[in-house]
Amino acid sequence: MSMIISLTAMGCNYLFNIAFDHLLIKLGRRVNDRPPWLRAVHAVSFEASLLTITVPFVAWWLNLSLWAAFVTDIGFALFFLVYAYLYNWAYDVIFPMPADDPQPVIR
Template identity: 70%
Template sequence: MRTAKDRLRHTILFELLGLVTVTPLAALILNKDMGRIGALAVAISLLAMATNYVFNLAFDHALVRMGRPVNVRPPWMRALHAVLFEATLMLITLPIVAWWLNMSLWQALATDVGFALFYLAYAYVYNWAYDRVFPMPSAVRIKAADR
């Protein structure tokens, strides 16, 4: 499995690249002030980083419990991983988006779905590229206590 330091690097790079991409895009699409969208994006980014760390750790542990190697992730598994993460994050951020942008929950849901779709594609490409640049060890060692 990845080390805590590697997971932290993964999360920070993901969020920084995401913020640089999505903030101007959201301000343009929603016709909102860049500062307001930027503040919301940073808040959601911080929530996403914490959620990402816990979610990815749980996902890797689930793979180990199922007897699957954590360093082999076919496209269907990457897609499942991205969809589950975005659904989890959306449940957390929906009330925040509605409140901060003064929207109904339905409007916030539509907004969240649009950007979740963006992040689904982004997460898939980012994680594929990250695994190429920073590959996981080929052998996973499982402690006897973890079995």
């Protein structure tokens, strides 16, 4: 179960980050400049989307109700919420998006 959830999280992280960056660009915001509040929104929304995918799987795998699976999964989600925030911040610092044209600054 952990292996399947990890692979799901890896795939979802890739797709979610692409979608999030495209949304920032569409909203006219600079992708490289992410203040702490935007990083928190990014991390929380990623974990929420991952929970919607993994909770039904955990319920099925462990033969639990959706509520019991949610409570089981929420402990992991809280840990990975902090991890997602720090990981994505570090990734943006190490691998910044190329700056072609001047973009509006995030406020």
